[in-house]
């Protein structure tokens with residue numbers, strides 16, 4: 332008797348992340364938005380005869396990528412200010428532009444643009460740090476992506492909230508409004524040690540602990556951040572966060588570029604996760620996160636694009652290749668972070684950092700059916716000895732053909748489903764809206 336399921340996807344290779352490696356001629360079976368089984372193609376054809384089958388010859392199935400750090404709405408600031416160091420870029424350009432233009436409409440339009448780019452590039456989950464989380468969640472749900480919306484905490488007024496207490500309560504109200512929406516998740520997002528007071532860190536962490544949420548924070552991004560803190564207070568930012576009781580297994584340290592041995596030991600001891608954003612770190616000349624050393628210390632590392640204002644792509648395939656290559660050069664060791672480890676960072680590593688390791692990040696039966704198909708048929712990907720190697724060193728986001736989230740198809744043959752038939756991600760509408768914002772920003 333045929334087993335009950337919704338549909339089966341059969342591909343030339345399946346890279347489940349756990350276990351490591353690639354399985355040739357395998358199938359993923361989906362039922363009720365979840366992965367029901369992962370099994371050899373021949374067995375799937377026998378067991379699920381009569382069921383809808385999606386055949387993907389020459390393609391590889393893998394979990395949807397997890398973008399562990401972004402500011403999605405800043406897609407509208409792509410290319411707005413380039414070739415500047417972090418503080419000059421932030422204080423001279425980005426923060427003034429945000430002060431003039433930031434609104435719920437800006438965030439909704441910017442996040443829609445970012446969701447279109449991310450989905451087309453195989454990203455199914457993003458961890459966002461920005462204002463107006465209600466607009467972030469609306470855009471993500473429309474697109475059919477999984478978002479972790481940051482409840483931002485900063486010690487200065489913003490167009491979102493006059494003070495941190497208001498921002499926290501508005502963020503928690505948004506979370507309550509999206510309760511029951513399976514694609515909307517939340518995190519506390521104190522911006523950085525240089526914008527958040529001791530009292531606000533303590534308050535944000537207390538809320539995170541009470542609500543069972545992750546904490547998402549930029550840390551040790553530049554040498555200047557660390558040296559300014561040390562000359563002002565005698566304390567390194569991570570030592571300060573430890574003193575305040577902020578560091579723990581729910582903490583995501585974004586960047587973690589400038590670390591001494593004691594910092595690394597502290598991150599490992601506290602079970603902190605690191606969001607590695609190599610393109611952004613290079614573009615702002617911040618430096619190189621020592622991911623090989625972090626990994627050897629047992630620290631979970633995920634990959635992030637950061638915002639499009641400092642990248643300028645929301646492209647995790649680009650980050651995969653760059654991260655794998657940089658890790659080798661920084662450590663002086665070609666074996667330090669192999670392709671499998673890098674791919675794990677871009678999938679399960681990110682999911683675990685977000686507390687979503689039981690929901691997404693690998694093709695494990697029982698998890699949400701969040702997976703993508705990458706087309707290896709192009710001559711640029713031939714021959715194929717090891718699909719994992721190709722995903723890291725050869726493939727680009729333009730090879731992403733299909734994307735499913737919760738078992739629903741979101742990208743079909745390289746086209747956004749939510750962009751078809753005048754949907755919210757229709758390419759012409761996205762283009763027109765982006766140009767209108769550009770005109771205002773130039774204004």
Ligand SMILES: [Zn+2]
Pocket residue numbers: 400401402549585637638
């Ligand atoms: Zn950032």
